Amino acid sequence: MAGWAFLLLAAATVFAYALNRRAADALREDGRRLHSLPGFHGGYAALLVLVPGFLFLCLWLVFQSAFINRSVMAGLPPGTLDGLDSGAVQLLQSEIISISRGQVFGTPEPWKLEAATRMSEMRSTAGWVMIALLALIALGAILYARSRVSAAFRARQGFERIVHGIMVACSVVAILTTFGIVASLLFESLQFFRMVPVNEFLFGLNWEPQIPIRADQVAGTGAFGWVPVFVGTLVITVIALFVSVPIGLFSAIYLNEFASDRFRAFAKPVLEILAGVPTVVYGFFAVLVVAPALRNAGAEVGLPISPNTALAAGSVMAIMLIPFISSFSDDALGAVPQSLRDGSLALGATRSETVLKVLFPAAIPGIVGGILLAVSRAIGETMIVVMAAGLIATLTINPLDSVTTVTVQIVTLLIGDTSFDNPKTLAAFALGLMLFLVTLGINVLALRIVRKYRELYD
Amino acid sequence: MDDARLAERAVTTGEVKISARKAQVYYGETHAIRDVDVDILDKTVTAFIGPSGCGKSTFLRCLNRMNDTIPNCRVEGRITLDGEDIYDRSVDPVQLRARVGMVFQKPNPFPKSIYENVAYGPRIHGMARTKADLDQIVESCLRRAALWNEAKDRLDEPGTGLSGGQQQRLCIARAIATSPEVLLMDEPCSALDPIATAQVEELIDELRANFSVVIVTHSMQQAARVSQRTAFFHLGNLVEYGETGQIFTNPRDPRTESYITGRIG
Ligand SMILES: Nc1ncnc2c1ncn2[C@@H]1O[C@H](COP(=O)(O)OP(=O)(O)OP(=O)(O)O)[C@@H](O)[C@H]1O
Ligand SMILES: [Mg+2]
Numbered sequence: 251m252a253g254w255a256f257l258l259l260a261a262a263t264v265f266a267y268a269l270n271r272r273a274a275d276a277l278r279e280d281g282r283r284l285h286s287l288p289g290f291h292g293g294y295a296a297l298l299v300l301v302p303g304f305l306f307l308c309l310w311l312v313f314q315s316a317f318i319n320r321s322v323m324a325g326l327p328p329g330t331l332d333g334l335d336s337g338a339v340q341l342l343q344s345e346i347i348s349i350s351r352g353q354v355f356g357t358p359e360p361w362k363l364e365a366a367t368r369m370s371e372m373r374s375t376a377g378w379v380m381i382a383l384l385a386l387i388a389l390g391a392i393l394y395a396r397s398r399v400s401a402a403f404r405a406r407q408g409f410e411r412i413v414h415g416i417m418v419a420c421s422v423v424a425i426l427t428t429f430g431i432v433a434s435l436l437f438e439s440l441q442f443f444r445m446v447p448v449n450e451f452l453f454g455l456n457w458e459p460q461i462p463i464r465a466d467q468v469a470g471t472g473a474f475g476w477v478p479v480f481v482g483t484l485v486i487t488v489i490a491l492f493v494s495v496p497i498g499l500f501s502a503i504y505l506n507e508f509a510s511d512r513f514r515a516f517a518k519p520v521l522e523i524l525a526g527v528p529t530v531v532y533g534f535f536a537v538l539v540v541a542p543a544l545r546n547a548g549a550e551v552g553l554p555i556s557p558n559t560a561l562a563a564g565s566v567m568a569i570m571l572i573p574f575i576s577s578f579s580d581d582a583l584g585a586v587p588q589s590l591r592d593g594s595l596a597l598g599a600t601r602s603e604t605v606l607k608v609l610f611p612a613a614i615p616g617i618v619g620g621i622l623l624a625v626s627r628a629i630g631e632t633m634i635v636v637m638a639a640g641l642i643a644t645l646t647i648n649p650l651d652s653v654t655t656v657t658v659q660i661v662t663l664l665i666g667d668t669s670f671d672n673p674k675t676l677a678a679f680a681l682g683l684m685l686f687l688v689t690l691g692i693n694v695l696a697l698r699i700v701r702k703y704r705e706l707y708d
Numbered sequence: 709m710d711d712a713r714l715a716e717r718a719v720t721t722g723e724v725k726i727s728a729r730k731a732q733v734y735y736g737e738t739h740a741i742r743d744v745d746v747d748i749l750d751k752t753v754t755a756f757i758g759p760s761g762c763g764k765s766t767f768l769r770c771l772n773r774m775n776d777t778i779p780n781c782r783v784e785g786r787i788t789l790d791g792e793d794i795y796d797r798s799v800d801p802v803q804l805r806a807r808v809g810m811v812f813q814k815p816n817p818f819p820k821s822i823y824e825n826v827a828y829g830p831r832i833h834g835m836a837r838t839k840a841d842l843d844q845i846v847e848s849c850l851r852r853a854a855l856w857n858e859a860k861d862r863l864d865e866p867g868t869g870l871s872g873g874q875q876q877r878l879c880i881a882r883a884i885a886t887s888p889e890v891l892l893m894d895e896p897c898s899a900l901d902p903i904a905t906a907q908v909e910e911l912i913d914e915l916r917a918n919f920s921v922v923i924v925t926h927s928m929q930q931a932a933r934v935s936q937r938t939a940f941f942h943l944g945n946l947v948e949y950g951e952t953g954q955i956f957t958n959p960r961d962p963r964t965e966s967y968i969t970g971r972i973g
Contacts, residue, residue, distance in 0.1 A: 511779065589816035593879070596774060597829040597886055598806030607828070612819045 251377030252311055255384055259303045262388035263296045266395055270295035273399040286406035294405040295395035297412045299388050306387055310380050318376065319343055322369045327361050435686060438670070438679035445673045446474045451680060453477065457643035457654075459663060459677050474677055476684060478645040482560070482653030486635060487628040489564025489649055490571055495621060497568075498575030505576075506583040507605050525573035533637030536566035541638060544650075553650070556640070561649040563638040567631055571624045578620025582613040615699050622696035626689040632657040656685050725750040725890060725920040726771055731785035733766050733775065740766045744785075744946045746939060748890075753912055753921045755931035755952065758941035759967065764924045765813075767941070768892050771922065772808035773801040789890070806833055809888035813895040815875035817867030817882075822859050825867040825878055826850060829886035845885055852914065853881035854907040873904035880911065884919075891915060893923040897930065909934050928968060932956050940964045 271292030278284055284291075323331070323343060331339060349358060349366035350373070358366075398405075443451065454475015461472035501521070505514050541562040548555030586609050594604040610617075640652030641662060663678040670676065726748040733741035741763045748754050748771075756764040766775070773794060775781045787794050794804055806829070817825050826846045829835075836842035846863075850856040855877040859870075867878050876899055883891060893912070897905040912934050915921055925931050931938055932952060939949040940963075948955060948964045959965045 587816070589812060589814060590818060592774065592777065592812065593816040593818065593882075594828070595777060596772065596805055596810040596812075597832065597882065598802055598804075599828075599832050600802050603832055607832075608818050 251374075251380065252307070255307055255377075255381055258381060258384060259300065259307065259388065262303065262385075262392065263300045266295040266299040266388075266392045267292040269392065270395055270399055270405075273396060274405075277399070277401055282401040284401050285404050286409075290405040290409050291399055291403070294398075294409045294412070295392065297409065297416075298395045299391040301412065301416065302391060303384055303388055306384060307380070310383075314376050314380070318369060318372045319347070322346065322365050322372070325368065326365055330361070432686070435679055435683045438676055439683040441670075442673060442676035442680045445676065446680075450474060451476055455645055457659070459659070459674050461672070461674050472673065474673065474680075476656070476681060478643040479654060479656050479659050479681070480684070481645055481647065482639070482643065483629055483655040483657075485560045485647055485649060485653050486564040486567060486639060486655055487625060489561060490567040490628045491621070491625065493565055493568035494571035494575055494624065498572045499579050499617065501572070502576045502579035502583060503605055503610075506580055507601060507609070521573040521576055524569070525577070527570070529570060529631065529633040530637070532566050532570050533634045536562050536634055536638035540566055548650070555650050556652040558638060558640040558652040559650050560639065560653045563635050564649065566638060567628055567634050570631070570634065571628060574624050574627065575620055578623065579613070579617045582616025582620065583609055585616060586612045615702060619696045619700035622692050622699070626692040626696070629692075630657065630685060630689050632661065636661050656681050660685075723750045724748070725752075725790065727788050728767075728770070729786045731767070731770060731783070731787055733763070733770060734782045734784075735778070736780045740944055741770070742944045746946055746949055748920060748922060749937065750920045751916055751918070752937055753916050753923060753935040755935035755938045756922065756924045756941060757926070757928065757931050757938060757967070758947075760926075762941040763944045764941050765894050768810075768894055768922060768924055771890070771892055772805050772810055774805070774810065776801055806886050807888055808890045808892060809883040809886060811876075811879050811883050811891065811893040811896045813898055815872060815879050815899060817870070817875050817878050819866060819868050821864045822850075822867045822870070822878060823863040826881050826885050828882060833886060835886070849881040849885040850878075852884060852911060853877045854911055855881055873900040876900055877904065877908065877911075880908065884915065888919065890920045890922065893921065895924050895926065898926070905930070928956070940967060942967070 271288045274284060274286075274288035274291035278288065323339070331342075334342070345358070346362055346365050346369060348354075349362060350369040398408075451474050454473060455477050456473035456475050457478050458473045501517075505517055509517065541557055541559065544559055544562055545555045545557060590608055590612060591604055594608045595601075599607070635655045635658050639658055640654050641658065642652065643654045643659070644651060646653060660678045660681050663674060663681075668675045724747045726746075728744055728746045731741055731744040731746075732739065744767060756768065758764055769775045770783050770787060771789075771794075773783075775783055783795060789804070789808065792799070818828065820828070823846055826849050827836075827842055830842060830845050836845055847856065847860075850859055855874060858874060859878070867875065870878060876896060880893075880896065897908055900908060909930065912921055912923065916936075923931075923934065935952045937950065938952045938955040940947045940955065940959075940961075942963050948959060948961045950960075955964065956968060959968060
């Protein structure tokens with residue numbers, strides 16, 4: 251039914267376009283000077299049909315099944331729902347829905363069959379009502395749009411206004427969802443902090459969140475101090491930056507200042523490919539290649555190295571960050587005006603003196619901005635560390651130890667049983683909130699620095 | 709212009725410093741400089757004049773091999789400095805540029821302090837043993853560039869914070885700090901007000917005592933005021949080259965005459 255409805259809407263849209271366009275064309279044939287081109291008259295009519303029709307269909311489809319379910323459940327023989335908890339009511343409703351779809355298991359009671367029949371009847375009626383209403387809306391819109399066609403009508407502005415409205419609506423949706431996500435993070439974190447005191451979370455040195463969710467589970471007693479988790483994130487981030495910043499920076503300097511055009515034309519796309527590798531691929535590269543190699547190397551020199559080292563995760567994350575840092579530094583160096591290069595070279599400086607003493611200091615703000623953005627990516631990176639870092643939160647800064655990260659903990663907290671009145675599940679929101687605050691702070695700082703250096707040369 | 713004064717002006721000039729023979733410059737397929745023969749004298753100010761796009765900057769950049777930094781630019785012919793071919797394989801362009809300094813049309817101070825801007829060249833070339841030496845070089849260059857009085861209290865402030873005219877004088881100070889033998893100036897006064905222009909012109913006249921100065925300018929008055937010799941370029945050719953007085957009062961080529969009187973350009 252929904253498919254037919256959308257088809258009808260499409261047809262009505264096309265029809266409205268053609269109708270108004272023809273009408274406007276006819277006016278033009280008569281030798282009148284139109285304010286707007288016929289195409290705009292058509293487009294105006296098409297949008298006038300499409301936008302309300304589409305909104306109507308979406309709303310209808312969202313609310314239809316909820317409405318039908320509710321009225322079928324209300325129409326069950328009195329007393330059926332007495333003494334059932336919400337889970338059992340849900341179960342009953344699903345059973346009736348599957349019977350109405352023709353999937354019958356066993357022999358259901360006759361009142362269930364009856365309810366199912368009523369449900370499918372209501373569904374088909376609802377479908378027809380929907381199509382009828384849609385047809386009415388479309389017809390109304392077509393007639394209204396047709397009545398507006400005249401030489402003086404400003405269809406072009408009307409079209410513009412509708413498109414403007416659509417764009418505003420889209421951006422409002424984007425902004426609202428962002429706010430919604432932040433609000434839910436905040437709300438659930440507040441729940442969490444009601445159970446676990448804020449200072450215990452912020453300053454606690456133990457992280458053992460696997461407490462029982464149901465009474466029959468065997469699990470720890472629980473400790474929610476995020477310090478070891480955050481330190482783990484920092485260790486991996488520092489390792490990643492330690493490797494990626496010099497490599498990214500020097501490759502950018504080389505590409506920008508020394509490489510021939512041909513090498514540059516080859517190397518830039520290669521770096522871009524590196525940037526396009528999905529992080530899960532980096533993840534199994536870390537688990538299957540880097541970690542075993544490290545362990546073997548450790549065994550050679552008699553150093554016991556755990557299978558999930560911070561070093562393995564961090565160095566693979568570094569590979570992920572190299573193209574990021576390199577392209578940012580490349581932009582920053584490229585934005586330094588040519589006249590500064592010329593000025594330095596004309597004083598008898600070599601190319602590397604020019605890079606080191608003039609270009610690099612001038613580009614530093616942009617490079618720092620890029621590095622900060624890389625930091626916030628490293629902190630938020632999930633897949634690589636889920637695959638390559640450990641699960642146990644140990645408070646250590648030894649890169650050869652196993653550490654866990656904020657993102658890994660969020661994933662493990664939400665795997666398996668979840669329950670929104672248990673600190674174990676809610677801790678994920680608190681961690682998410684901290685992560686959000688940290689990366690937000692870094693991003694704001696980075697963007698401010700980047701913007702400042704843009705102003706320097708423009 | 710006081711033609712009579714120009715023609716009578718005493719011209720004292722030195723030996724040949726730079727000489728070009730059949731110099732050609734190509735940008736890819738474009739032939740930007742054709743068959744230029746010129747002898748630039750020591751302790752002389754030489755002006756390059758000509759309509760926009762005629763190749764003045766291009767030829768100027770040949771003299772310190774700044775054209776090397778332009779990817780598709782090619783220079784042919786023979787250009788010598790003190791008799792030595794500067795495009796010879798054995799010549800290091802970096803060393804050459806320390807001997808042949810350059811000031812650009814747009815002031816381009818480094819985003820460093822005023823002091824560091826001037827000290828840049830001396831530091832690179834190891835010209836100062838001690839901090840006091842360096843201070844001394846910086847001060848004398850700023851003085852000669854007529855910037856000392858304005859800058860002496862703010863040596864640690866960024867050079868980019870100066871006004872356009874001050875920035876240009878800073879660039880001149882920076883260029884003379886490496887004690888070049890030749891100073892190339894590409895329209896150095898186009899961003900300056902008349903007072904700063906007069907100061908720079910005075911400076912150029914002083915510099916003549918030690919250096920050979922080549923200045924590109926669009927201002928006939930400026931060429932007449934500061935230079936002893938003038939070269940007129942047109943469409944990549946060197947049309948006429950001679951004593952400034954003679955070029956301005958008694959040009960031999962009709963193209964020179966029409967440019968000077970304002971008919972080409
Ligand atoms: N980097 C370049 N690439 C290609 N062509 C160039 C380049 N620089 C200059 N040209 C060309 O060479 C010719 C001479 O340019 P040049 O800059 O030397 O002129 P100019 O005499 O200095 O002009 P102006 O007085 O406007 O500064 C022009 O036709 C210009 O288009
Ligand atoms: Mg020029």
